Each structure stands twice: as structure tokens, then as C-alpha cells.
Amino acid sequence: MFESLSDGLQSAFKSLRGKGKLTEANMRDGLKLVEQSMLEADVSYSVVQSFMQHVTEKATGRRVLMSLRPGEELVKIVYDELVEILGPVDSSLHLKSDGITVIMMCGLQGSGKTTTCGKLSQLLKEENIKPLLVAADLQRPAAIEQLRVIGRQLDVPVYAEDGASDPVKVCQAGVKQAQQEGARVVILDTAGRLAIDKELMDQLARIDKRVKPDQVYLVVDGMTGQDAVNSAGAFNEALELDGVVMTKLDGDARGGALLSVKHVTGVPIKFIGTGEHFDALEPFRPEGMTGRILQM
Amino acid sequence: NDGRLVEDEFLGELFARLVRTDMGAGPAGRIRDDVATKFRGRKVEMEDILATIRDQVEAMLTQESAELSMADEGPTVILVVGVNGSGKTTSIAKLANRLTQEGNRVVLGAGDTFRAAAVEQLTIWSQRIGCEIVTGKPESDPASVAFATVQKAVDDNFDVAIVDTAGRLQTQTHLMQQLDKIRRVIGKPVPSAPHEVLLVLDATAGQNAISQARGFSEAAGCTGIVLSKLDGSAKGGVVIPIREQFELPVKFIGLGEGIDDMAAFDAPMFSQALFSDSLGKPE
Numbered sequence: 257m258f259e260s261l262s263d264g265l266q267s268a269f270k271s272l273r274g275k276g277k278l279t280e281a282n283m284r285d286g287l288k289l290v291e292q293s294m295l296e297a298d299v300s301y302s303v304v305q306s307f308m309q310h311v312t313e314k315a316t317g318r319r320v321l322m323s324l325r326p327g328e329e330l331v332k333i334v335y336d337e338l339v340e341i342l343g344p345v346d347s348s349l350h351l352k353s354d355g356i357t358v359i360m361m362c363g364l365q366g367s368g369k370t371t372t373c374g375k376l377s378q379l380l381k382e383e384n385i386k387p388l389l390v391a392a393d394l395q396r397p398a399a400i401e402q403l404r405v406i407g408r409q410l411d412v413p414v415y416a417e418d419g420a421s422d423p424v425k426v427c428q429a430g431v432k433q434a435q436q437e438g439a440r441v442v443i444l445d446t447a448g449r450l451a452i453d454k455e456l457m458d459q460l461a462r463i464d465k466r467v468k469p470d471q472v473y474l475v476v477d478g479m480t481g482q483d484a485v486n487s488a489g490a491f492n493e494a495l496e497l498d499g500v501v502m503t504k505l506d507g508d509a510r511g512g513a514l515l516s517v518k519h520v521t522g523v524p525i526k527f528i529g530t531g532e533h534f535d536a537l538e539p540f541r542p543e544g545m546t547g548r549i550l551q552m
Numbered sequence: 553n554d555g556r557l558v559e560d561e562f563l564g565e566l567f568a569r570l571v572r573t574d575m576g577a578g579p580a581g582r583i584r585d586d587v588a589t590k591f592r593g594r595k596v597e598m599e600d601i602l603a604t605i606r607d608q609v610e611a612m613l614t615q616e617s618a619e620l621s622m623a624d625e626g627p628t629v630i631l632v633v634g635v636n637g638s639g640k641t642t643s644i645a646k647l648a649n650r651l652t653q654e655g656n657r658v659v660l661g662a663g664d665t666f667r668a669a670a671v672e673q674l675t676i677w678s679q680r681i682g683c684e685i686v687t688g689k690p691e692s693d694p695a696s697v698a699f700a701t702v703q704k705a706v707d708d709n710f711d712v713a714i715v716d717t718a719g720r721l722q723t724q725t726h727l728m729q730q731l732d733k734i735r736r737v738i739g740k741p742v743p744s745a746p747h748e749v750l751l752v753l754d755a756t757a758g759q760n761a762i763s764q765a766r767g768f769s770e771a772a773g774c775t776g777i778v779l780s781k782l783d784g785s786a787k788g789g790v791v792i793p794i795r796e797q798f799e800l801p802v803k804f805i806g807l808g809e810g811i812d813d814m815a816a817f818d819a820p821m822f823s824q825a826l827f828s829d830s831l832g833k834p835e
């Protein structure tokens with residue numbers, strides 16, 4: 257394999273030098289490499305297909321600048337297109353100027369929801385905004401305790417009811433508690449669930465309907481594969497998401513699932529998680545992510 | 553009905569079905585090209601082609617034995633490793649439950665001293681199962697907890713010790729070295745330990761699982777895989793290239809969050825579910 261997609265494209269376009277125009281025929285090998293690279297980065301198949309079609313249309317007929325090699329030209333087109341698709345940038349939590357803003361975290365099991373609740377709390381505290389965490393995961397053993405530990409570590413209040421069985425009620429009570437405590441932001445830590453688990457997806461929709469969170473964020477594991485289109489699609493259908501956080505990007509995962517998630521939900525990508533500590537949360541940057549997905 | 557003509561559209565559709573399993577574009581491309589060589593211009597049924605591929609995958613993933621290797625004498629020591637959130641702690645609970653029901657005395661080691669409430673999580677499971685657990689103080693050295701667990705297993709005649717570890721990414725050199733240290737200290741009370749080093753892979757993971765298999769095998773000498781979260785719509789096809797590249801059999805699959813939601817890996821069942829829209833749960 258090539259060191260990077262750019263090297264591969266350079267080589268695929270050797271024959272094209274000096275010809276001056278990108279055509280469907282002379283781009284074929286180069287586009288194959290782009291497609292292969294995106295699939296290896298875990299972009300979902302259907303998303304890759306529509307992206308390739310789009311890029312082909314965009315590039316066909318484009319005059320290759322004499323100063324640029326055709327490979328570079330195609331890389332640039334692909335790169336710019338991905339940056340545009342992954343954008344626009346919006347890392348704002350859209351806090352209300354008046355009253356309490358409720359943020360709900362949701363996602364598959366183990367994606368990083370509870371940890372991200374802590375990271376968001378840290379972010380708010382840095383801006384002197386008081387958050388309150390609500391332990392709405394009544395399922396996983398010690399999930400409540402995990403959130404309590406995080407609350408203690410950050411000195412952030414946690415609303416939890418030991419032995420509770422209805423997360424809707426816990427969330428409602430948590431919001432009331434926030435009013436009493438003068439917290440400006442409530443973050444709901446919901447249980448992980450499978451997108452095909454109808455009962456639990458209905459439960460999430462009930463929380464959404466009864467508690468009416470202002471922002472609903474899907475937390476997606478950066479290592480996710482092809483199934484990202486299905487799961488993100490299902491969460492978006494059940495909840496109307498407002499944003500996405502992709503975690504565990506401190507490793508060597510290329511994170512192509514983010515493109516799939518963006519494609520099916522259309523909502524802004526808010527942050528990326530780059531570690532287990534509370535400060536390991538970065539505002540999303542499409543350029544960095546594009547470089548990572550294309551490995552260039 | 554005399555089938556469909558094998559041409560570009562057919563081959564593209566086949567490629568899509570293959571890629572969606574997470575087996576990777578490389579293996580999927582090779583299978584597609586193979587089908588093209590054999591059948592291009594002829595008429596076939598997609599289902600027949602898929603059935604043949606299923607058989608090949610099944611043959612490749614079929615293994616001599618998916619049994620845990622147990623110590624000839626003294627306690628069997630199982631170390632469980634993997635990236636963050638893959639399902640290690642839950643898989644340990646399922647495994648401990650299974651072994652306990654088979655009549656073994658099991659002790660768990662709460663070797664994740666880092667993540668918030670990781671010890672509490674494993675403790676709750678040990679109470680539900682009714683097995684012993686060894687815990688250290690938060691932030692204490694995981695190797696010392698692992699050592700204490702295995703030592704207790706020797707002293708009190710336990711049949712099995714299962715040691716949990718904190719989630720880590722295979723790129724974190726320092727944390728990967730820590731696994732090597734854990735391996736070494738558990739070999740002191742029981743020289744043949746660990747008898748199993750199970751890598752827990754999340755079935756929803758894509759191609760990064762290959763890097764996980766490589767990194768954890770190098771650092772911790774993995775002996776088998778637990779493929780968790782196979783109850784979702786993800787197919788876990790990345791174990792196919794992993795099997796091709798590393799000598800790592802899949803031993804168990806995770807099929808839910810409950811204590812009984814684990815099954816021995818079954819190559820026919822796994823292969824059958826690859827191209828189906830069903831949940832992949834056993835009937």
C-alpha cells in the first residue's frame with residue numbers, strides 16, 4: 257500500500273501529466289484509490305458511493321492547473337469536498353440566556369457518554385457556568401456511582417435516585433433540582449442502548465418528549481465500523497439529534513464513521529474526545545478530521 | 553428463474569454486501585474478483601454466491617476447539633484486555649457466571665483501578681454471581697491487584713481467577729507495557745499463568761479492530777477473542793481478516809448486557825448471520 261492517499265494518487269496519475277483535463281476515464285484509477293481509502297477508514301459503503309458520485313461530477317471537466325499535478329488536483333477536490341460535508345463548525349452548546357438548558361447524551365453501549373458528561377461539565381465550569389449531572393442510566397451496574405465519582409472529581413452536583421426504575425422521572429426531578437440549586441445547565445447521562453432495541457429506544461423517546469431537552473447529542477465511538485449509518489439513523493429518527501460527539505480519537509482509528517453519521521443525521525459535529533481525562537475534549541475541526549480520514 | 557447475469561452491477565452489489573459486514577475493502581475486493589473470474593458473463597443467483605462465501609468463511613473460522621485452556625494443576629488464570637468500553641468487565645461477569653455454573657470456584661480481580669466506579673461495577677457483578685472478588689484501592693497499582701488475586705486463588709484453592717484490566721488504546725505505549733507487567737506478576741504465584749489472555753472486541757468496531765488485535769497481541773500475548781455486542785445490527789466481520797492475519801480464535805460472543813448473554817463462538821451461526829438482516833441471536 258501507499259504511505260498515504262496523496263502518494264497513491266500521485267502514482268495513479270503519472271500517465272495523466274500534461275494532459276490538462278480531468279475526465280471520468282482518466283480519473284478512474286485515482287477515484288478507486290479514494291474509494292478504497294474511505295472504506296478502510298470505515299466510512300459506510302452507501303455514504304462512500306454517494307460521495308464518489310458527487311466528487312466525480314464535480315471533478316469531471318475540471319482543467320488541471322499547469323502548476324498542479326492531476327493527482328494533487330483530485331486530492332484537493334476530495335479534501336475540500338469532505339471539509340465542506342463535515343462542516344459547518346458549530347461547537348456552541350446553545351445555552352439559553354434565561355433559564356436552564358437541558359442537554360441529553362445518548363448512544364450505543366460504551367461509546368463514552370458518561371465520560372463526555374464529565375468533560376462538558378469541566379468545559380462549563382471553566383466558563384463559570386454551573387452544571388448539574390443527572391444519573392439517568394438505571395441499567396448498567398454502578399453507572400450511578402460512576403457519575404457520582406465524576407461529580408466529586410469535578411466538584412459538580414449529581415442528581416441520582418438509588419433504586420429508581422423510571423429514567424423519565426429521574427430526569428424530571430433532576431431538572432427541578434437544578435432550579436433549586438441554581439444550576440444553569442443540566443446534563444442527562446442516559447444508558448447505552450442498541451439502536452435496534454425498540455423498548456429502550458422508545459424509553460429514550462419518552463425522555464425526549466417529557467423532559468424536552470434543548471440539545472440532544474449522540475456520542476459515537478471513533479472506532480465504529482459500517483453499522484454507523486444504521487445506528488445513527490435510528491437515534492436521529494427517535495430523537496431529532498442536535499449534535500454529535502465522536503470519542504476515542506486519541507488512538508489510531510481513522511474515524512470514517514463520522515462521515516456516515518454526518519451523512520445520515522445532517523447535524524453539526526460538536527466535539528471530539530481525545531482521552532479519558534476531563535480536559536480531553538476538543539472543538540470539532542473539519543480540516544483535521546478530513547486529513548485523518550484520508551490519512552494525509 | 554435462471555438467475556442474474558454476473559456483470560459490474562451484480563459485482564458491485566456483492567461488494568457492498570461484503571463490505572457491510574466490516575470484513576474490510578481488501579478481503580471484500582478479493583472475494584468479488586474471485587467471483588468475477590469464475591462467473592462473469594454467466595447467470596447465477598446472488599443467494600447461491602453468498603451461500604458459497606458463507607461456507608468459505610465458516611471453514612476459515614472453524615477452529616479445533618473454542619474451549620478455554622485450563623491449567624493442568626492449580627488455578628486457571630484468565631487475563632482480560634481491550635480498548636475502552638469494548639465490554640471487558642461485562643464479559644468477565646458472563647464468563648465467571650458460566651464457569652461458576654459449571655461447578656468452578658471463581659475469584660475476580662478488579663484490576664481496573666483507574667476508571668470511575670470500575671471496581672464497584674465488578675463488585676456488583678461478583679455479588680450477583682456469588683463469587684469472590686479481590687479489590688485494591690482506587691489508583692493503586694493494577695499489577696499488585698492482579699498479583700493479590702492470583703495469590704488468593706492459590707492460597708484458597710480457587711479453580712479460576714479472572715483479572716479485569718482498565719480499557720486502553722493499543723497506541724498508548726506506556727499502558728500497553730503495563731499489561732506486560734501484569735502478565736509477569738501473575739506468573740509468580742502460578743508459573744504457567746496466564747492460561748488465557750482474552751481480547752474483548754466490540755462487534756460494532758470497524759477496521760481499527762485489526763490494529764487492536766495486533767497491538768494487544770504484541771503487548772499481552774492474546775490467546776483468544778471475545779466478540780461482544782453481537783446482539784446489535786453490526787456483523788463483526790472484522791474477525792475474518794483478524795483470523796487471516798493472526799492466530800487468534802474467537803472463543804465467545806456477547807449477545808446482551810445480561811449475565812447469561814454469552815455463547816461459545818459458533819462458526820456456522822456467525823457465518824449465517826453475516827448477510828442476514830436478522831439480529832444474529834441464536835434461535
Ligand SMILES: Nc1nc2c(ncn2[C@@H]2O[C@H](COP(=O)(O)OP(=O)(O)OP(=O)(O)O)[C@@H](O)[C@H]2O)c(=O)[nH]1
Pocket residue numbers: 363364365366367368369370371372393396399446447448449475503504505506528529530531532536636637667719721
Ligand atoms: N481513550 C479514550 N477513552 C475514552 C474516551 N471517552 C471515553 N473513554 C473511555 O471509554 C470507556 C467507556 O466510557 P463511558 O463514558 O463509561 O461510556 P458510556 O457510553 O457511558 O458507557 P455505557 O454507559 O456503559 O453505555 C471508559 O473507559 C472511558 O474512560 C476518549 O475520548 N478517549
Ligand SMILES: Nc1nc2c(ncn2[C@@H]2O[C@H](COP(=O)(O)OP(=O)(O)OP(=O)(O)O)[C@@H](O)[C@H]2O)c(=O)[nH]1
Pocket residue numbers: 365366396448450634635636637638639640641642643664667670717718719720752780781782783784805806807808809813
Ligand atoms: N448490547 C450489548 N451490550 C454489551 C455487551 N457487552 C457489554 N455491553 C455493554 O457495553 C458497555 C461497556 O461494557 P463494559 O463491560 O463496562 O466495558 P469495558 O470494556 O469494561 O469498559 P472500560 O472498563 O470502561 O474500558 C456496558 O453498557 C455494557 O452493558 C453485549 O454483548 N451486548
Ligand SMILES: [K+]
Pocket residue numbers: 782783784785786787825830831832833
Ligand atoms: K448482529
Ligand SMILES: [Mg+2]
Pocket residue numbers: 369370371393399445446447448
Ligand atoms: Mg454511561
Ligand SMILES: [Mg+2]
Pocket residue numbers: 640641642664670716717718719
Ligand atoms: Mg471495565
